[in-house]
Amino acid sequence: MTESPEHLALRDSAAAFFSTGGDWKRLTGELGLTALAIGEEHGGFGATLVEAGIVLEEAGAALLRSPLLATTVAALSLDPALPASAALLPALASGDLIGAVALDGTCTARPSPDGFLLDGSFEHVLDATDAGVVIVSDGTCLFAVDDPDIRPQPTLDQTRTQGTLVLWQAPGRLVSRDAAPAHDLLHAALAAESVGVARASLDLTVAHLRTRQQFGVPLATFQALRHRVADLVVQLEQARSSVWHAVRAHGTDSFATAAPLAKLHAADAAWHVTRASIQLLGGIGFTWEHDAHRYLKRATTTRLLAGDPVALRRLLLARSGL
Incomplete structure (x- = not known):
């Protein structure tokens, strides 16, 4: 597959940076990789999943320990038209907020005066121990849970953390009406x-x-x-x-x-x-x-x-x- 000169330059830059260790502050501030595929109106660069995929490939080659993949997926999963999503995207783009996604587990959501209350649990949530917000699926919609209750989970791979997310009447904000x-x-x-x-x-x-x-x-x-x-x-x-x-x-x-x-x-x-x-x-x-x-x-x-x-x-x- 032939890549454009811009894609090759992005790949080379990402590979060179990840070879130095991929410090999170430099990753977000100097290269802006968490902002890559987020719309410009929300503090991002407005690129596509193609560009994000190139960076993630190089991250895999370097066995990157930073939570880039989880934060990228969390940001791209949000519906920008919803107020809660619009509030989260600038912080995810800047890297000030680390995101994770919990999609395969059990979760029930019921309305509350301030949004929703969530009950359930999810295992093997990538980079959950570093996350300030977790995007949770109840099988139909997505909800943002701040300050999540995460239990570190031992795994075979020492280069990336996983955790168990426990929800007990956890406040959640609707960020997408389609979880698929x-x-x-x-x-x-x-x-x-x-x-x-x-x-x-x-x-x-x-x-x-x-x-x-x-x-x-x-x-x-x-x-x-x-x-x-x-x-x-x-x-x-x-x-x-x-x-x-x-x-x-x-x-x-x-x-x-x-x-x-x-x-x-x-x-x-x-x-x-x-x-x-x-x-x-x-x-x-x-x-x-x-x-x-x-x-x-x-x-x-x-x-x-x-x-x-x-x-x-x-x-x-x-x-x-x-």
């Missing part, structure tokens, strides 16, 4: 990130095969290893194509199928590539000091988030009318 697009946005965001994870893991592996020698020649000269890498490249390119299709379909009817399909392909590709990388790297791939295990852990957890492969296939069948 938020799920699709999360699928697309995780898919874009997964492409970055797979690409970075494969790059590390190829670099090793080109430099590590056996019998006096680089490992990359052995045909069996070349064939394995070629298969991984094919999986990665298929995943990248599905992600580009999804982010470009945002705002159209096809996004409802393109987003979960991209998540299915990209998360699976990242899982297969990172598993194979552990083996192709040989003994060094099993060490704690090498990054290979970190990419594998990120890919493994992402594959199970927001719907595992079986759940996504069922969703796609249902939305396709089959």
